[in-house]
Amino acid sequence: MTAHTAIGLFGGTFDPVHFGHLRAASEAKEKLGLNDFRLLPVGEPAHRDLTHASAEHRLAMLRLAVAEHPDIAVDNREVRRSGVSYMVDTLAEVRREAGTETAILLILGQDAAHGLCGWHRWQELFDYAHLVVMTRPDSPASFPAQLESFVTTRRRNAMADLWQSPAGLLLNLEVTQLAISSTAIRMRIAQKRSPRFLLPDRLLGYIDSHQLYGQLHSQLSSQIDK
Ligand code: ATP
Ligand code: MG
DSSP states (O other): OOSSSEEEEEEOOOOOOHHHHHHHHHHHHHHTSSSEEEEOSSSEEESSSSSSSSSHHHHHHHHTTTTOTTTTEOOOHHHHHSEOOOOOHHHHHHHHHHHHHHHEEEEHHHHHHTTGGTTGGGGHHOOOOOEEEOTTSSSSSSSOHHHHHHHHHHHHHHHHHHHHHSSSSSEEEEOOOOOOHHHHHHHHHHHHOOTTTSSSSHHHHHHTTTTTTTTTHHHHHHOOOO
16 A cells, blocks of 8 residues: 655654754655654653653753744653553554554664664564664664564665555665764763753753753853743
8 A cells, every 4th residue: 555644753762852863853854755743752761771851851852942843743642651652552553543544654863773673562663654764973884683684675765665655664864964962961961061052052941940960060051041
């Protein structure tokens, strides 16, 4: 069955969201030609260490980051749902809402794709969605053997090929390489070094007033809008 419309879901912990995410999101939306593009913050993650800021704070920061960019939506379903979030359940839910003729694109960075085989019922992700894997600095281009053998016959070269079906295929996507990570931002804050220009200014105000990740050093704190 060919697909007629498409939904892009860019999942992550966004702890906090930064320009690496936002630039990649913007380019993915544009290159994939998506009208429906959503950032999807994980509620309670199952497959990685605990998050640092609460789900509500991570969601609030995402909303602030895209407040003036209404073409990028924030999907809060995992934050609303209690308990551990599994992407496979989320995709099943989006599939029920979207019907059978809409393509669903699960968008993630190369490093996240590397860990995919550790995700709950990971092979079923392809029953509900295509996978779009974006380049990320310092992340190897090749996949682990188990993932590679599963996706070999699913690889396609262009978005045009993904319209062949609503789910089940894989596309690699090059995006501008920004070597920014939430971990590095959290470390900078904890060490009282400035994280400015790695994420939107208005997030600095939010982080400062809620004392997330540590305390901003006083010079920066006095400069920012809150
Ligand atoms: P952390 O250091 O806490 O893991 P992170 O910067 O990796 O944070 P995540 O919330 O883990 O951010 O990432 C969400 C998604 O965004 C993942 O699929 C990840 O691969 C992708 N991503 C994160 N940063 C970048 C970047 N700089 N360029 C491209 N993709 C990115
Ligand atoms: Mg990460």
